[in-house]
Amino acid sequence: MGKRVDLAALAQEEVPDFAPTTRQPTPLQEVPPPAPDAQPEVADLGESTLPLADIAPNPLNRPGAEDETDDDEFRELVDTIRTHGVLQPILVCSADAFTSRYPDHAGAIDGASWVALIGNRRVRAAADAGLTEVPAVVNDDRITSMYEVMLVENGHRKNLSPLDEAEAMSRVLKEEHITQKELARRVGRTAMYVSQRLALLNLIPELRNAFAVGILKLEVARQIGTLPEDEQQAIADAGQPYRLQPAGGPKSGVSTRRISAGTPQQAAESIRKLFTPDELAELIRLLGTRS
DSSP states (O other): OOOOOOHHHHHHOOOOTTSOSOOOOOTTOOOOOOOTTOOOHHHHTTEEEEEGGGEEOOTTSSTTOOOOOSSHHHHHHHHHHHHHOOOSOEEEEEHHHHHHHOGGGHHHHTTOSEEEEEOHHHHHHHHHTTOSEEEEEEOGGGGGGHHHHHHHHHHHHOOSOHHHHHHHHHHHHHHHTOOHHHHHHHHTOOHHHHHHHHHGGGSOHHHHHHHHTTSSOHHHHHHHTTSOHHHHHHHHHHOSSOOOOOTTOTTSOOOOOOOOOSSHHHHHHHHHHHSOHHHHHHHHHHHTOOO
């Protein structure tokens, strides 16, 4: 097994798919042959070329979501890989290491020898481009932080939906026994971002389904997720468009939402947090109406 790989650096590294694959020496330049006992530098990094058919997509990547293989960006990736190959190695672990850690997903590996940890989109694009082999870095150590791998990659590739991202964050917190603040530092997010994502997991099933299909918007969903279940149920029972209810229930007719107005900036920020975009639009309309 090769040396440990810096996950964050690998995920952040952007190698253009149209970069040239080789560099030719000038006519006067002599390229000395490698020393008999010398090993290629990539071997020290654990890099090798693996048959594409032996690499399974990560079953934990975008759980329950369809592959995004019909958008223009993906088609462009296929075209450049078809022309220049895969220039940034896929990070993989052995199938044995993966199934040992996640036995419930053994069936999804389907006899493959390796599982892609970072680069699932490139794996699919390489297959569509007709490649039979891809460069890969083998590192079983990364399987111990699988969900953290997904979150780091998601920060650059947007591979996860908000709910999937929240699920991954929850798993990291449970498996690593770390604080939300530490998780935020590791994946390059703010503590507030992590907290707001985790709030989505507290949505009651009806509202979670509404959010998953796009009926309930993210800004409102993360606020509703902080409410007790009975208040969430009242919101669900009130029907679409789902929105925060005034204190005392939907029939009270009295709102106790308070605006912090220490400065104009604080007031604006407070209003944005307390009102949905639809409510803000209506408020602006009413304020602009002359009596």
